[in-house]
Amino acid sequence: MLILGSGPAGLSAAIYGARAGMQPIVVQGIQPGGQLTTTTDVENYPGFREVIQGPWLMQEMQAQAEHVGARMMWDTIVEVDLSQRPFRLIGDGGDVYEGEVLVIATGAQAKWLGLDSEQALKGKGVSACATCDGFFYRGKKVAVIGGGNTAVEEALYLTNHSPDVTLIHRRDSLRAERILQERLHAHPNITVLWNKEVAEFVDGGGNAGLCAVELTDTVTGERSRLDVEGGFVAIGHHPATELFRGHLKLDEDHYIWVEPGTAKTSVPGVFACGDVTDKVYRQAITAAGTGCMAALDAERFLQAAEFAELAEAAE
Structure with missing residues (x-):
């Protein structure tokens, strides 16, 4: 069993795969551990009161996977061959990995604005996940940057914690669905700033973290400042599926298509899990759950394939 990716989805698949005797090899990829390695405080993963x-x-998670028999490989895959089993992955140094089944758990990356100040204040007031981090801004003034469904949903979610939420959008109209826009405009705790771009996230110094955002008016060029303690960038995600274009069915947003209710992709024996298939929830716990699904689906696939081979040999 080959697993590509080592976040919650890939490592959960490895744990289940190892316990089922599938001898999983986990190729860790460019960011071992996935997005959680760039997250500090985690308060919503079950099983930990603190x-x-x-x-x-x-x-x-990695130690648990290794304890039950998974093997971890430090490599970045640059080429795949899914035309036949065993499937083949080729690393950037030329190493070849083969597996009778393949689990893809390459994840997705949040899109960022690309500002130096944004990079400097990640985890110190600047976030790309309100569901993950909104709880830490209870009673504080926060801003959401974006104009699509994700931005509006995050702004609405943040009103559960903050009495003062500002949505910052660079245009004069939102791209979000109409019903979400109606909820946004009807909410008394949300203010929308139109035609504004974030020029800089302002560091309060010391341990203060984010204290404000400097804005530029996209029409007049005028500069302004908005005092906030939390800034949430919500301009979308990039699923890490470049390797699989032309090999697997992808949806219109380039996420890997899976058969509803399963981890099965368009190629028998290839399974996908975690954020590379999920544009809705994007949580560690949901990724781990689909990693479990992928391993169980893979185990059943191998059992069926083995039964078919035995039946064919008996004829």
């Missing part, structure tokens, strides 16, 4: 650290959680 706040835990994202990198620690991924270390423990």
Whole structure:
């Protein structure tokens, strides 16, 4: 069993795969541990009453996977061959990995604005996930940057924690669905700033973290400042599926298509799980759950294939 990706989805698949005797090999990819390694406080993963650290959680998941028999490989895959079994992955150094089944757990990356100040304040007031981090801004003034469904949903979600939410959008109209826009405009705790771009996230110094955002008016060029303690960038995600274009069916947003209710892709024996298939929830716990699904689907696939081979040999 080959697993590509080592976030919650890939490592959960490895744990289940190892316990089922499928001898999983996990190729860790460009970001071992996935997005949780860039997250500090994690308060919504079941089983821990106290706040835990994202990198620690991924270390423990990896240790558990290795303990039950998974093998971890430090490599970046640059080419795939899914035309026949065993499937083949080729690393950037030329190493070849083969597996009777393949689980793809390459994840997705949040899109960022690309500002130096944004990079400097990640985890210190700047986030790309309101569901993950909104709880830490209870009673504080926050801003959401974006104009699509994700931005509006995050702004609405943040009103559960913050009495003062500002949505910042660079245009004069939103791209979000009409019903979401209606909810946004009807909410008394949300203000929308039109035709504004974030020029800089302002560091309050010391341990203060984010204290404000500097804005530029996209029509007049005028500069302004908005005092906030939390800034949520919500301009979309990139699924890591470039390797699989032309090999697997992808949806219109380039996420891997899976048969509803399963981890089965368009190629028998290839399964996908985690954020590479999920544009809705994008949580560690949902990724782990689909990793379990992928391993169970893979185990059943191998059992069926083995039964078919035995039946063919008996004829």
